Amino acid sequence: MVTLAEVARHAGVSASTVSYVLSGKRSISAPTRERVEHSIKELGYHPNAGARALASSRSNILALMVPLRTVYVPVMMEIAIAVATTARSHGYDVLLLTGEEGPAAVRRVTGSGLADAMIVMDVELEDERLPLLHAARQPTVLIGLPADTVGLTCVDLDFTATGALCAEHLAELGHREIAVVGEAAAVYERHTGFAERTLEGLRRRAGELGVRLLHRPCEGSYESMDGTLSRIFDERPGTTGFVVQNEAAIDPLLSLLRRQGRAVPEDVSVVAVCPEQVATQASVRLTSVAIPAEEMGRRAVELAVAKLAGQPLEEQVTLLAPELTVRASSGPAPGTS
Amino acid sequence: MVTLAEVARHAGVSASTVSYVLSGKRSISAPTRERVEHSIKELGYHPNAGARALASSRSNILALMVPLRTVYVPVMMEIAIAVATTARSHGYDVLLLTGEEGPAAVRRVTGSGLADAMIVMDVELEDERLPLLHAARQPTVLIGLPADTVGLTCVDLDFTATGALCAEHLAELGHREIAVVGEAAAVYERHTGFAERTLEGLRRRAGELGVRLLHRPCEGSYESMDGTLSRIFDERPGTTGFVVQNEAAIDPLLSLLRRQGRAVPEDVSVVAVCPEQVATQASVRLTSVAIPAEEMGRRAVELAVAKLAGQPLEEQVTLLAPELTVRASSGPAPGTS
């Protein structure tokens, strides 16, 4: 293994000079710099990560905690990829932690100095990792909002506004009875913020606009969607608008509506909360509020990097404004002039 | 930050004793061990990762290179999660690298000693990272097969056998004209091994069994599936069997067949190559060959760990045997007694 010292010898300079050429923390004369850079190339030198971490107490690693359970959801992967690529562009690598270990993972990573900062996905309202994250000397950025955000840096889509936006869109089209196909029951039981906040936004705005709202959780399989749909139409036969939040439920919903002879958007309108890709690849191009996964991942890294640079953060909570894109799945309520 | 030295002082022993209590590399008397462990708890000591890596030249980190392009595919995510959890159970953390950087990432990680071993997903037949991986001092495990596997450790589903199995199943049911809905054209252009090998297995076995085979790549959107389907039936109106390899094409295919009035499995049979979850959650429970994502990830880690332990590996290439599960999407060809 080539060391800094060997490079220094080869270039005829001292070790510190090589170090400074690498870090750029002091000015180096052009000829010296060239000699050193040439030696680095020629010897194929790569700084040793461990030594660097020890001496500088910086690992140049960002830890990313991903949820274990909900992870097959493409959104999570998209965020993870965005985190990884953005991190690289700032000189950081990403350590992948699964939620499996729970708080222990936080202890391990913060305690060992393995990572310089943590990004935590899928935060629950009363997340058991929060106390540890508060106590850690590494900065943390949450993707998602816990109940209490005091002293925390968070990034998330503004799901309350998202819910409101969906309600508004359908109300404007004349729909008076809206059904919400929600996330799986387990998601609500875990008190994941986004699901509850979306619902709250929907309810409030629907109330303001005089629209009736019915919410039903849904697992996302054809069977469960079938049952959910029956119960919805049993209870509210006049339902003409749907808001779907569960990605997995989208295809089943469209498919079942078609099978029941309900045309989209002539008979019923559907608005989805999902990534763009899902909305445009469904059997009907969906009117949707995009989940800006890439942006969330990117912003989280940028905030983490800013914190590491010691920049005081102006906003502690970054809520991304939702944008609703009208596509082919929503139209005027039946009987509307 | 609490250091080993502080623990030693607190426990009234030398630093090396504490180190050995932690590593278990030499026997420690019960009382001493207890004192040390007590001090560790009381002071909240955590070994410093950088120092450890420097002194032992082991980072206890496994690098995982995930593909950038095809990554939103659930299979990839599942593998990644399996890698992360298995790695943890062996005391390793996982560094997430995206294919974006290409060979440079390999250089960086191997050169810096950031990771003790690498696991590379989505290997192409002539992968440009292979030469570097060969030269690296860290062991590597590939998920997927390149053209030349000499000196490499690889894990993959036996896709050739998978193709053969699909052909057999349909042939046994009396189907004489089979269409293969393949991966997106880009996948073949990149010379990804699994796609070509599946096709090869299909073609060979179909040939042996006197079954006609038509292969068409497919992007996975409804539009492209629609076009693909038309062309298939134009060219081979007698097609009664389908093999789908592109996860994204499954829902569109089923949906379009239904719309065309072709019943599954009465008129046409469909066999998919996909994760179990996808097969059981589709609108028709699919006869399928499972892609054992979890097992692939797990095996890859186990192989990497074995290599790190210096165990000579008996098998360099691990091909997992495919298993076909018959569900509701395949049945006798129409007109078969």
Added chain:
DNA sequence: TTGTAGGCGTTATCAT
């Protein structure tokens, strides 16, 4: 602009 030297926290070799 460049060199010198001490220290970062662990591991592991030699002693005892």
Added chain:
DNA sequence: ATGATAACGCCTACAA
């Protein structure tokens, strides 16, 4: 069974 004490490779005041 335990202790001293070199490394490990790099960073960064402090000097020159």
